[in-house]
Amino acid sequence: MASWHYLRQEGACVQEWIQLLIDGVTIGGVYAVIALGYTLVYGVLRMINFAHGELFMMGAFTGYFTLTAFENHSNFNDSLPVLTIAVAIVMGMVVAVTLALLMERIAYRPLRNAPRLAPLISAIGVSILLRNIMLRVTNAQGKVYPQVFPRTALEIGEIRLLYVQIFLLVLSVFFLALLYLFIQRTKAGVAIRAVAEDRNTASLMGIDVDRTIMTTFAAGAALAGAAGVVYGMFVTTATSDMGFIPGIKAFTAAVLGGIGSVPGAMAGGYFLGITEALSTKFFGAQYKDVVAFMLLVGVLIFRPWGLFGKRDDKRA
Amino acid sequence: MPMRKKTRPMGKVMLLTAILALLTAILASCGGGTSSKDKTATAGAGGGKTPAAGATTAATKAATTAAASSGGTITVKKGDKLKIGISTTLTTDNAQLGIPIRDAALLALKTKATIKGFTLEGDPQDDGCAGPASVTAANKLISDGVVAVLGPMCSGGTVAAQDPYAAASMLVVSGSATAVNVTLTSKKGFFRVAWNDSTQGGEMAKYVYTTLGKKNAVLVNDQSVYGKGLMDVFKASFTALGGKVVSEEAVTVGEKDFGPTVTKIKGETADIVVFGGFIAEGAILVRQLSEAGVTATFMGADGIADQKYIDQAGGKAEGSYVSRGPKPTDTTKYDAFAAAYKAEYNKEAGQFGDYATDGTNVILAAIESVAAVDSSGNLVIDRDKLIAALTATDYSGATGEIKFNDKGDRIVVGAVNEIDQVKGGKLTRIQ
Numbered sequence: 058m059a060s061w062h063y064l065r066q067e068g069a070c071v072q073e074w075i076q077l078l079i080d081g082v083t084i085g086g087v088y089a090v091i092a093l094g095y096t097l098v099y100g101v102l103r104m105i106n107f108a109h110g111e112l113f114m115m116g117a118f119t120g121y122f123t124l125t126a127f128e129n130h131s132n133f134n135d136s137l138p139v140l141t142i143a144v145a146i147v148m149g150m151v152v153a154v155t156l157a158l159l160m161e162r163i164a165y166r167p168l169r170n171a172p173r174l175a176p177l178i179s180a181i182g183v184s185i186l187l188r189n190i191m192l193r194v195t196n197a198q199g200k201v202y203p204q205v206f207p208r209t210a211l212e213i214g215e216i217r218l219l220y221v222q223i224f225l226l227v228l229s230v231f232f233l234a235l236l237y238l239f240i241q242r243t244k245a246g247v248a249i250r251a252v253a254e255d256r257n258t259a260s261l262m263g264i265d266v267d268r269t270i271m272t273t274f275a276a277g278a279a280l281a282g283a284a285g286v287v288y289g290m291f292v293t294t295a296t297s298d299m300g301f302i303p304g305i306k307a308f309t310a311a312v313l314g315g316i317g318s319v320p321g322a323m324a325g326g327y328f329l330g331i332t333e334a335l336s337t338k339f340f341g342a343q344y345k346d347v348v349a350f351m352l353l354v355g356v357l358i359f360r361p362w363g364l365f366g367k368r369d370d371k372r373a
Numbered sequence: 374m375p376m377r378k379k380t381r382p383m384g385k386v387m388l389l390t391a392i393l394a395l396l397t398a399i400l401a402s403c404g405g406g407t408s409s410k411d412k413t414a415t416a417g418a419g420g421g422k423t424p425a426a427g428a429t430t431a432a433t434k435a436a437t438t439a440a441a442s443s444g445g446t447i448t449v450k451k452g453d454k455l456k457i458g459i460s461t462t463l464t465t466d467n468a469q470l471g472i473p474i475r476d477a478a479l480l481a482l483k484t485k486a487t488i489k490g491f492t493l494e495g496d497p498q499d500d501g502c503a504g505p506a507s508v509t510a511a512n513k514l515i516s517d518g519v520v521a522v523l524g525p526m527c528s529g530g531t532v533a534a535q536d537p538y539a540a541a542s543m544l545v546v547s548g549s550a551t552a553v554n555v556t557l558t559s560k561k562g563f564f565r566v567a568w569n570d571s572t573q574g575g576e577m578a579k580y581v582y583t584t585l586g587k588k589n590a591v592l593v594n595d596q597s598v599y600g601k602g603l604m605d606v607f608k609a610s611f612t613a614l615g616g617k618v619v620s621e622e623a624v625t626v627g628e629k630d631f632g633p634t635v636t637k638i639k640g641e642t643a644d645i646v647v648f649g650g651f652i653a654e655g656a657i658l659v660r661q662l663s664e665a666g667v668t669a670t671f672m673g674a675d676g677i678a679d680q681k682y683i684d685q686a687g688g689k690a691e692g693s694y695v696s697r698g699p700k701p702t703d704t705t706k707y708d709a710f711a712a713a714y715k716a717e718y719n720k721e722a723g724q725f726g727d728y729a730t731d732g733t734n735v736i737l738a739a740i741e742s743v744a745a746v747d748s749s750g751n752l753v754i755d756r757d758k759l760i761a762a763l764t765a766t767d768y769s770g771a772t773g774e775i776k777f778n779d780k781g782d783r784i785v786v787g788a789v790n791e792i793d794q795v796k797g798g799k800l801t802r803i804q
Contacts, residue, residue, distance in 0.1 A: 073640045080632030189464070197468035199653055201685050208664060208687075215639075217666050292629035292657060293687050296466055302627050337633035343596055343623035345633070359387070 072215040077334045083222055083291075085330020086229030090284040091307035092314070092322035093236055094277025100253035100317040101273045102169070104176045108160055108183035110304015112278045115156055116149035116285020117295040118191060121200045123148045124290075128203040138205050145205075146286045153282025156187070157274040166267075184304075191297035199296045206290050225291050232280050233323050240319055245272050253317065306349075313353055315366020324365060444542025444562075444756030447520055451750035454494040457482060457736060458514035460507065460524030460534070461549075461729075463499040466627070466653045469681060471502070471526050473723030474549060477710075478523050480717050481733035488741050491752050500525045504533030511537045520754055521546070521736045523729060528552030529598040535560045542756040544763060546736055548728030551675070551698070552602040556780040562760045564781040566732045566772060567725070568698045570599070573674060574606025576790035577647070577696045580804065582614040585694075587645040587670060591638050593622045593658060595650030603649035603674055619643050624654050635661045643669050651676040656685035663689040670694065678724045683795055690795045697724070699788035701773030710771035731770035739763045 091113055098106045123145040127134045133141045160183050168176040206221040240246040248269045251259040260266045288303075289295050310329045314321025329349055336348035356364060449455050459478045462471030475497045482493040496519050498510040507530025514522055515537065521544035525531045531550035538545045539561040547555070547565040556569060581587050592608060594600035601623075608618050619641050622634050635658075638646060646662060646669050648655050655677035662671060671693040673682070678697045683690045701707065710730055714722040739762035744754045768775045774786035792804040 070640075073636060076636045076639075077633055080630075080636055083632060084630050192464060192468070197464070197466070197472065198681070199466060199469070199656075199685050201687060204687065210664065210666075212666075217664075219664055288629070293660065294629060294653070294657065294685055296629075296653065298465055298627055299629055302625070334633040334636075338637055341621070341623060342625065342631070342634045346625070 074338075076216050077338055078331060079216070079218060079222075079226075081331035081334030082327060083226055083330070084333065085310075085327035086226055086233075087284055087288050087303060087326075088307045088310045088329055089323045089326025090229050090232055090280045091303055092311040092326045093233070093319065094281050095308050095311040096314070096316055096319060096322040097249070097273045097277045099311070101249060101256070101270055102165070102176075104165070104173065105180065105308065106160075106165075106274075106277075107177065107180040107304070107308075108164075108187060109277065109281060110300035110302075110307065111184050111187040112153040112157055112281040112300070113285040113288070113303055114191065114295070114297065114300030115187065116153045116282035117289035117299060118195075118200070118285075119149040119152040119282065120145040120286030120289045121202055121295045124203050124205055125200075127205075134203060134205045141205055142290070145290075146283050149282040149286035150279040151282070153278040153285070154275045157278030158271055161271060161274045166270075184300075188297050188300070195297060197297075199294050202289055202293045202295070204293075219291070221291050225287050228287055229284065232283060236276065236280060237319060237323075239276065245269070249273050249276075309349065309353055313356055313363055315363025318363065318365040318367070321363055321365030325363070328364075444760070446753055446755045447518070448747075449491055449520070449752040449754075451752075453491070455488055455491040455740070455752065456494050456496045456517060456519045457733065458517065458519035458522035458524070459495050459497040460500040460510045460514065460522055460530075461497065461526040462502040463497065464501065467502040467527070467651060469652060470549070470676075470679070470723060470725060471499075473721075473726045474524075474526060474729040476718055477714060477722060477726035477729035478733045480714060481730045481737070483717075484713070485734075485737050488737065489744055489746055489752060493737070500527070500530045500534070502527040503530055506530065507534040508537060510534070511543075515541045515543060520544070520740060521759065523548060523732045523736065525550060526725075527597070527599060528555050528602065531555050531563075532598065535563055538562060542760070544736065544739070544756070544759050546732040546763070548732035549725040550599075552598045553606060554598065554602060556782050559780045562756075564735075564763055564766075564777050566728050566735065566770075566775055566783060569782045570603045571606050572785065573696060573698045573790060574603050575610040576699070577672070577674065578607050578610035578614060578616070580694075580696070580790070580792055581645055581647065581672065582611060582616045584804075585645065585670065588616050589619050589643045589645070590616060591620050591622060591641055591643040591646045591669070592618055593624060593634070593638075593646060593648045593650070595626050595654050596623050597626065597650065599676060600649035600651075603676075604647070607647060607649070624650065624658060626651070626654060628654075629657055631658055631661050634658075635665045635667065638662065638669075639665055639667050645670045645672060648673045649676070652679055652682045652685065656682050656690065659693055660686045660689040672696065674698075675724055678793065678800065680721065680800065683798055683800070688798070691798070693795050695793045695795070695800060697791040697793060699773070699785055700791035701788055703773075703787070706769065707771045727771035731768070731772050731775060734770055735763060735766050735768050735775060738768060739766065 094109045124141060127141045164179045164183050165176050168179055209220060211218045248264050251264055252266055252269045256266055306329060310325035311322045314325025332349050332352060333345045336345040459475050461474040462468055479495045482495050485493055496517055498513050500507040500510040507525045511534040524547055525534050526549050528550040531547055532555055542562055544562050547567055549567050550565055551567045551570045553571050590611060592604045594604040624631050624634060648658060655673045659671045674696045675698045678695045707727055710727055711722050714726055739759055742762050743758040744752050747753050764777060766775055766777060773788050776784045776786060778784055791802060793800040794803050
């Protein structure tokens with residue numbers, strides 16, 4: 058086949074494209090995992106939790122503090138890296154879930170029947186608070202992860218993949234699958250879907266709405282916390298503002314996929330990541346956000362409910 | 374929302390078309406062998422052209438008008454403190470550069486202690502390293518009644534804050550705003566002890582081309598006034614020498630994964646990657662380039678000249694070069710400052726600490742020469758005379774000889790552009 062011959066001739070270039078796609082899928086997976094938190098909370102509460110990106114950041118810091126503690130007080134990082142990484146991820150999830158439950162109880166629940174803008178402002182407040190607490194705690198110094206995960210790479214021709222990147226890739230897919238099963242197959246998942254459908258009716262059917270909302274927050278936070286730890290290991294640094302850009306991007310991904318839709322958030326995340334990587338190649342990284350947001354606008358013009366969202370004639 | 378039944382099938386057709394278009398574009402860019410690289414290089418270069426100069430021209434008129442009018446006087450009442458404003462970045466990642474600036478300035482004030490019996494006091498304000506926040510800081514300092522201001526820290530913030538300061542006839546000395554467009558037009562009362570990037574960018578290009586012998590460069594900037602400006606000067610000087618800029622890239626401040634940009638650089642045939650930006654992005658970039666197997670040499674400038682750059686790069690900064698701007702050939706005064714700073718705060722002074730202390734000291738010297746105590750014991754300072762006193766500065770400090778030209782830029786006297794290389798995890802001066 059002529060095209061195959063052509064591809065072989067252009068092997069190096071095609072490999073560059075594959076590398077770009079992998080780069081895109083890597084960051085896209087992170088966006089997807091964070092986007093789920095936005096979409097789940099929006100599903101049940103019709104509010105955007107703008108502090109969600111900060112849970113990701115807190116996860117990254119928890120991972121840093123856990124691994125550094127292991128580094129300083131034991132040799133487990135060298136002898137049992139699997140254990141320390143697992144502990145770090147679990148700790149990241151625990152801290153993020155705790156914070157999410159606290160913010161739900163303190164900042165959002167009292168405003169549940171307030172006008173829709175109030176919890177939004179409250180969320181922005183929580184986001185600024187968390188970011189500045191960490192700025193204070195770290196004295197504005199970026200923290201560097203101890204090297205637990207070996208930074209060696211898998212090489213196929215010109216394509217080079219750090220093993221930690223593969224770990225990040227696989228883990229994000231794993232978490233996405235896990236959450237999907239949770240929503241579809243468990244009783245708590247059914248409750249979340251019921252509350253998302255109609256909170257009052259769900260309550261009349263005997264579903265504990267407060268509890269379900271807390272479960273939703275916890276599920277989204279657990280994913281963000283875990284993603285924070287693994288992303289922190291991948292980029293090796295944690296800074297107080299690291300949740301901001303991924304947070305905004307994940308929110309975009311959630312809207313792109315159709316806010317409130319779980320498969321939509323996943324697809325939106327990967328779509329956005331790949332778009333960014335490809336537009337870096339075509340137009341330069343300074344224009345990747347322009348391209349991504351133009352795409353968002355384009356999608357919203359033709360499908361205001363997003364790629365996977367349900368059209369909602371009542372509310373529109 | 375009205376129902377539109379045909380939207381769904383149309384959506385699918387559009388999606389298919391989009392995917393097809395994307396695939397065609399990918400294959401098209403791979404066709405034609407090497408020429409594809411040239412195409413991308415030009416696309417990058419064209420995209421990068423955003424002359425920052427335009428922004429300042431509109432503001433020029435306001436400043437000229439302000440310069441014509443008299444600045445008036447400032448009176449510090451008997452028993453009050455003589456306040457010096459410090460506009461620097463105290464939040465976000467850039468605080469790691471900004472806090473040492475504040476601390477060095479406060480140390481200089483503490484060392485000097487009083488002027489004509491009036492106790493000196495610092496008034497630090499967070500300028501956010503950006504336009505709006507720096508203007509807010511400027512207005513706060515003006516209303517606080519400070520005599521003069523050290524700062525703002527970043528070039529973008531300085532350009533924005535110059536007008537409110539000029540309108541108030543405030544004496545402003547920045548120790549870290551290095552971008553070319555900061556002094557493109559003369560602003561009343563503005564001086565900088567930091568070196569203009571046109572000095573550093575030209576020296577860097579000369580070093581890369583002549584000393585290192587690298588002829589093909591990829592330039593990466595962080596889209597800040599500083600980073601972009603430095604790379605523009607570098608490009609002009611490097612091209613004039615005969616070097617070739619194969620591609621110009623950009624990274625976004627605050628992002629932590631530059632995978633696609635790194636992949637793109639890997640596809641270029643460059644022997645050096647030059648970065649204009651700050652520590653956080655510089656450290657990530659050098660690490661990811663090395664991990665992706667890019668063998669080209671890495672070079673950054675004073676924005677990353679700090680031990681934190683090496684620490685955050687996790688061992689991957691080894692062998693990279695860092696330009697630190699012109700440094701005095703005689704370092705006695707710098708060493709004295711560094712020792713005093715270390716004794717006070719028990720840490721290193723950072724990249725701009727010495728500039729902050731010199732900036733503060735030239736301000737204090739000027740105040741001392743024009744301030745007069747009146748009959749009722751108040752300290753009276755004429756703002757225009759204060760600015761004139763600074764113009765006449767001839768001071769020898771930690772950063773070398775300080776003399777200003779009519780635009781407020783430093784004149785190079787007894788200095789050479791310092792180049793460091795990372796050796797054994799430390800910045801080691803090699804020029």
